[in-house]
Amino acid sequence: MTDYRTLRVALLGAxxxxxxxxxxxxxxxxxxADRAGARLELAGxxxxxxxxxxxxxxxxxxxxxxxxxxxxxxxxxxxxxxxIEPAREYIxxxxxxxxxVVTANKALLDTHGPEIFEAADQxxxxxxxxxxxxxxxxxxxxxxxxxxxxxxxxxxxxVNGTTNYILDRMDTEGADFADVLAQAQALGYAExxxxxxxEGYDAAQKAAILASLAFHTAVPLEAVHREGITxxxxxxxxxxxxxxxxxxxxxxxxxxxxxAADGPREAISVRVYPALVPRSHPLASVHGAxxxxxxxAEAAGSLMFYGAGAGGVQTASAVLGDVVSAARHHIxxxxxxxxxxxxxxxxxxxxxxxxxxxxxxxxxxxTGVLATVANTLSEGRVSIATVEQTVIDxxxxxxxxxxxxxEIPMARLVIGTHKALEQDLSDTVDxxxxxxxxxxxxxxxxxxxx
Amino acid sequence: MTDYRTLRVALLGAxxxxxxxxxxxxxxxxxxADRAGARLELAGxxxxxxxxxxxxxxxxxxxxxxxxxxxxxxxxxxxxxxxIEPAREYIxxxxxxxxxVVTANKALLDTHGPEIFEAADQxxxxxxxxxxxxxxxxxxxxxxxxxxxxxxxxxxxxVNGTTNYILDRMDTEGADFADVLAQAQALGYAExxxxxxxEGYDAAQKAAILASLAFHTAVPLEAVHREGITxxxxxxxxxxxxxxxxxxxxxxxxxxxxxAADGPREAISVRVYPALVPRSHPLASVHGAxxxxxxxAEAAGSLMFYGAGAGGVQTASAVLGDVVSAARHHIxxxxxxxxxxxxxxxxxxxxxxxxxxxxxxxxxxxTGVLATVANTLSEGRVSIATVEQTVIDxxxxxxxxxxxxxEIPMARLVIGTHKALEQDLSDTVDxxxxxxxxxxxxxxxxxxxx
Numbered sequence: 001m002t003d004y005r006t007l008r009v010a011l012l013g014a015x016x017x018x019x020x021x022x023x024x025x026x027x028x029x030x031x032x033a034d035r036a037g038a039r040l041e042l043a044g045x046x047x048x049x050x051x052x053x054x055x056x057x058x059x060x061x062x063x064x065x066x067x068x069x070x071x072x073x074x075x076x077x078x079x080x081x082x083x084i085e086p087a088r089e090y091i092x093x094x095x096x097x098x099x100x101v102v103t104a105n106k107a108l109l110d111t112h113g114p115e116i117f118e119a120a121d122q123x124x125x126x127x128x129x130x131x132x133x134x135x136x137x138x139x140x141x142x143x144x145x146x147x148x149x150x151x152x153x154x155x156x157x158x159v160n161g162t163t164n165y166i167l168d169r170m171d172t173e174g175a176d177f178a179d180v181l182a183q184a185q186a187l188g189y190a191e192x193x194x195x196x197x198x199e200g201y202d203a204a205q206k207a208a209i210l211a212s213l214a215f216h217t218a219v220p221l222e223a224v225h226r227e228g229i230t231x232x233x234x235x236x237x238x239x240x241x242x243x244x245x246x247x248x249x250x251x252x253x254x255x256x257x258x259x260a261a262d263g264p265r266e267a268i269s270v271r272v273y274p275a276l277v278p279r280s281h282p283l284a285s286v287h288g289a290x291x292x293x294x295x296x297a298e299a300a301g302s303l304m305f306y307g308a309g310a311g312g313v314q315t316a317s318a319v320l321g322d323v324v325s326a327a328r329h330h331i332x333x334x335x336x337x338x339x340x341x342x343x344x345x346x347x348x349x350x351x352x353x354x355x356x357x358x359x360x361x362x363x364x365x366x367t368g369v370l371a372t373v374a375n376t377l378s379e380g381r382v383s384i385a386t387v388e389q390t391v392i393d394x395x396x397x398x399x400x401x402x403x404x405x406x407e408i409p410m411a412r413l414v415i416g417t418h419k420a421l422e423q424d425l426s427d428t429v430d431x432x433x434x435x436x437x438x439x440x441x442x443x444x445x446x447x448x449x450x
Numbered sequence: 451m452t453d454y455r456t457l458r459v460a461l462l463g464a465x466x467x468x469x470x471x472x473x474x475x476x477x478x479x480x481x482x483a484d485r486a487g488a489r490l491e492l493a494g495x496x497x498x499x500x501x502x503x504x505x506x507x508x509x510x511x512x513x514x515x516x517x518x519x520x521x522x523x524x525x526x527x528x529x530x531x532x533x534i535e536p537a538r539e540y541i542x543x544x545x546x547x548x549x550x551v552v553t554a555n556k557a558l559l560d561t562h563g564p565e566i567f568e569a570a571d572q573x574x575x576x577x578x579x580x581x582x583x584x585x586x587x588x589x590x591x592x593x594x595x596x597x598x599x600x601x602x603x604x605x606x607x608x609v610n611g612t613t614n615y616i617l618d619r620m621d622t623e624g625a626d627f628a629d630v631l632a633q634a635q636a637l638g639y640a641e642x643x644x645x646x647x648x649e650g651y652d653a654a655q656k657a658a659i660l661a662s663l664a665f666h667t668a669v670p671l672e673a674v675h676r677e678g679i680t681x682x683x684x685x686x687x688x689x690x691x692x693x694x695x696x697x698x699x700x701x702x703x704x705x706x707x708x709x710a711a712d713g714p715r716e717a718i719s720v721r722v723y724p725a726l727v728p729r730s731h732p733l734a735s736v737h738g739a740x741x742x743x744x745x746x747a748e749a750a751g752s753l754m755f756y757g758a759g760a761g762g763v764q765t766a767s768a769v770l771g772d773v774v775s776a777a778r779h780h781i782x783x784x785x786x787x788x789x790x791x792x793x794x795x796x797x798x799x800x801x802x803x804x805x806x807x808x809x810x811x812x813x814x815x816x817t818g819v820l821a822t823v824a825n826t827l828s829e830g831r832v833s834i835a836t837v838e839q840t841v842i843d844x845x846x847x848x849x850x851x852x853x854x855x856x857e858i859p860m861a862r863l864v865i866g867t868h869k870a871l872e873q874d875l876s877d878t879v880d881x882x883x884x885x886x887x888x889x890x891x892x893x894x895x896x897x898x899x900x
Contacts, residue, residue, distance in 0.1 A: 024599065024749060034666075034792050035598045130596060136750045138596030146580060146588030148485045149474065149770020216484075282756060285735045299474060300586045300757065300767035306732060307753035317750035320599020342484050 013080035016312035023056035036327035104131035128322035136314035137307040161289035162197035199228035207251035216343035225271035225350040245276035351423035360442040365411035380428030386416035463530035466762035473506035486777035554581035578772035586764035587757040602664040611739035612647035649678035657701035666793035675721035675800040695726035801873035810892035815861035830878030836866035
């Protein structure tokens with residue numbers, strides 16, 4: 001047994017991830033020591049309540065409610081409490097005490113990242129956050145180190161397991177959103193309050209972190225355009241399937257050429273929304289609660305990183321990878337992950353983004369309607385790539401026995417566009433809705449990855 | 451513009467990868483300086499012939515035939531010549547001159563890795579080799595850093611683009627091996643002499659590197675069991691499809707419990723062969739010349755890394771990532787990738803490996819044959835999971851008008867086994883072949899990933 005120096009590790013939080021991290025630190029001590037070049041001594045675990053039930057059986061004497069004292073004298077502090085306060089306060093305290101910090105707290109990084117990274121810089125400490133970017137999927141080191149000699153053009157990520165599980169079941173079973181959500185909640189795949197997942201907040205937090213890393217730009221959460229999946233219904237999935245697509249909630253981080261007042265400028269767009277992805281795209285085969293991050297780089301071409309996006313023990317693996325890195329740097333010198341904002345590119349609002357769209361309309365089925373729609377699109381600088389018109393069966397008399405409201409025959413128009421500016425597209429759809437020939441705008445979905 | 455220290459970079463070789471590396475170093479100088487924290491000055495490019503044509507237009511004054519002089523005084527030496535000598539000699543010379551080394555030379559690492567890593571250790575220099583493991587796919591840092599707190603159980607890699615291209619086209623088009631190979635050669639996907647690819651040598655070299663990294667064990671190339679894809683025919687692909695599988699050339703690196711004389715011991719197996727992969731497995735969707743590395747770790751669960759396995763500019767991205775890492779370490783201290791052999795696990799021969807198999811036999815279609823086959827398997831400790839017997843149509847008279855050789859009706863037997871020891875399986879198949887009831891052993895394929 002090599003005679004290693006001992007590093008003192010403080011753990012804040014013993015929830016689903018924290019208890020697994022503690023268990024692995026205790027169980028794999030010798031192996032971790034060999035890898036880190038230092039013995040990692042779990043000095044204690046700060047929790048709110050000493051008596052709360054834990055996922056992993058841990059020695060009772062490790063627990064304390066006094067986080068402040070635990071932090072003092074620690075070499076590495078692992079923050080897995082979540083939330084903003086007191087997590088922020090403890091992390092700053094740890095950095096100022098000379099400790100390196102490992103955290104999985106994406107909400108905190110999105111809101112107080114600059115403050116935390118600056119505090120770390122001031123004292124020469126490092127902040128590691130692999131588990132905050134895409135759960136267990138190793139994405140920080142590939143983006144920061146492996147692609148350091150390359151230029152990332154675009155990231156498309158499936159970074160929320162709950163929504164991918166829901167969309168995947170809707171896709172494979174033709175089920176409705178509400179039914180699948182209820183089942184997902186019963187199975188523990190979705191929270192009792194699913195807002196953070198289904199409204200895209202969780203994905204937006206991760207998108208901000210991925211974009212910061214890829215484009216060396218501080219990306220605050222407010223700069224991320226966000227739409228959730230509550231509007232996705234069975235008919236939409238069905239239409240997507242018919243057209244060779246699958247609906248995925250995507251986090252898209254993209255380097256774009258933005259038409260600013262004084263000429264084109266390099267900028268980035270960060271956005272989260274349900275999008276149509278071609279069935280042949282690698283992201284289309286990401287099933288269940290799995291996550292994947294698809295990266296397009298100038299030289300490397302297309303890369304994809306796939307794995308579990310959440311889960312206590314899976315996320316614990318990412319946290320421990322960071323702990324070992326922090327220990328190595330403690331022993332051998334060098335710097336940790338840190339933050340880079342040297343490019344500091346402008347972040348554009350969604351209106352400046354260019355993508356392809358699929359627009360589904362219900363229109364009156366009479367002469368001249370298609371011409372009107374086509375003209376409106378053309379005037380709005382939206383170019384049509386494909387169009388499919390189908391007659392909608394005349395509605396039967398309703399359940400109450402009344403005659404249908406309208407006697408005019410109806411048609412469904414599915415229009416695939418070439419690349420168009422979001423602002424143009426959105427103005428044009430407004431005009432179509434008010435044109436008199438369009439009865440209903442059924443859906444407008446972006447097409448990504450083709 | 452920040453005032454960076456300048457690091458002198460020497461490039462050895464200006465082939466498909468080398469010329470792209472040079473081009474990117476010259477073109478993205480400012481951006482690379484920001485990322486590396488040092489200006490990377492391309493001091494020269496050592497080549498055999500000054501007048502050979504290059505993929506990238508490069509300043510003529512950079513070229514030299516005097517590699518030795520170029521190396522002296524360099525901070526980072528990039529070796530992209532390939533082959534053993536003089537690459538080995540130059541790398542040792544570079545390390546002994548105090549330079550860090552970046553290489554994509556898998557053949558050299560497999561044969562002289564220990565000597566090179568020891569030389570680096572002696573002088574405190576580092577050797578980086580991301581591009582040697584899986585082309586442009588970032589896999590070294592995930593394995594070495596991100597998973598440093600975890601234990602890798604198994605790696606299954608599609609690490610050779612040529613063979614994946616061939617097998618994928620055979621799968622999607624029902625084409626024959628020879629036809630697809632000829633087309634692949636015409637398109638430049640396969641070399642004029644395709645041996646290194648189709649016989650699995652290239653995949654075996656990468657498997658050795660991946661296994662070394664994942665299991666902290668020196669894996670010489672001789673320890674890798676290797677079978678190529680020349681025996682894969684259209685009928686085999688057809689049968690695989692029928693059974694829900696796809697045939698892929700896999701590099702499998704696995705931690706196993708080996709039954710040694712003095713009781714079970716932890717060991718590893720490293721092997722390359724065409725295997726059946728379930729169509730629902732993420733590796734099954736890796737099409738064309740793409741590569742992917744599927745990693746199963748104890749805590750992180752299943753991860754997959756996907757991308758281009760080869761290509762000049764793609765591989766150059768991986769090389770430049772290493773160059774930036776080397777530069778950062780030069781400036782900020784710390785150690786590079788290096789080698790770890792601390793676990794030094796025994797590597798078992800193929801006979802000790804346990805997998806599932808699919809055995810296809812042509813048997814006489816008469817009473818008692820299935821019983822004989824089942825008994826032979828059972829006596830050989832091979833347990834049957836699935837069996838499918840189909841009658842083979844009686845052969846028509848041959849082209850020459852002769853009567854068929856045999857009048858006995860024949861059946862085809864496709865047997866899926868439970869997990870069995872390779873040695874048992876192979877002995878049993880020999881017995882079946884000699885049993886008198888089996889006319890022909892059509893194929894024996896391992897099943898991986900289910």
